[in-house]
Amino acid sequence: MSQSLSRRSFLKCAGSGAVSLAAALLTGVSAAAAQPRVMGQPALLDGKAAVELLGYAPAPGLGGVLVYLSVENLSARTLPVGASYLHSRDVSTLKELYSLDSGVTARCGGQSVPCGSFAAPLYAENAADASAFTLNLAAGRGAMLHCFCAVPEDWEALELSYRPAFAAGQPVEFVVRRDADAVRLGPVPATPAEVGSVVDL
Known part of the structure; x- marks a missing residue:
């Protein structure tokens, strides 16, 4: 069943994930378990960032799905979290889309599948974090991986x-479940040329 979320609700969900992760750390529970996480289970990455699966949206026009991950910088330093969303504005083919690399790889049915990704800041005032190549997330700030x-x-x-x-x-690592993790967080491009319109900053 699909779930429709406003941007405010999305930010609330992403923030609650970071809070849950912080609570787990304070109580001594390991947040970086080896087992893959599912939607709503934040994980600690390298002791520096909280990462959470927010869900997915079908993208039939692109032959696949659009998966959303939130990243919160918990460190005191700037973190290069992935390819800048500015790259998406130059995409016109599936080959160009799948060449976008933010360190995300995907497998389905035991086989590797093409996966292109980019990062965008959660707030318009943080758009300055994005260079022409990489989204450099400042301390305490959040981003969403598309x-x-x-x-x-x-x-x-x-x-x-x-x-x-x-x-x-x-x-x-995360597992996206087709029957449980569908959400609606914003527009889903119907063609590669529309990918650049996903982020409006």
């Missing part, structure tokens, strides 16, 4: 692994 993954029509689960340039340790 991950476009090719999947077969009969897919049931999609495995995502996120290891950005700043992560020296193990990546964080």
Whole structure:
């Protein structure tokens, strides 16, 4: 069942994930478990960032799905979280879309599938974090990763692994469930040329 979320609700969900993660750390519970996380289960990446799966939206025009991950910088330093959303404005083909790299890889049915991704700041006033190449997330700020993954029509689960340039340790992994994780967080492009319109900053 699809779930429609306003941008305010999205920001609230992303923020609550970071709070849940902080609480887990304070109580001594490991937040970077080896097991893949599902929607609503934040994970700690390399002791520097909280990452959470927010859901996915079908993208039939692109032959797959659009998966949303939130990233909160918990460190005191700027983190390069992924390819800048500015790259998306130059996309016109699927090949160009899947060449966008933010450290996200995907598997479906035990096989690697094409996955292109870029990062965008959560707030317009933070757009200055984005250079022409990389989104450099300042301390305490959040971003959303837009991950476009090719999947077969009969897919049931999609495995995502996120290891950005700043992560020296193990990546964080998530499982996207077709029957449980569909959301509506904004417009979904129908063609590669429309990918650049997903982020309005």
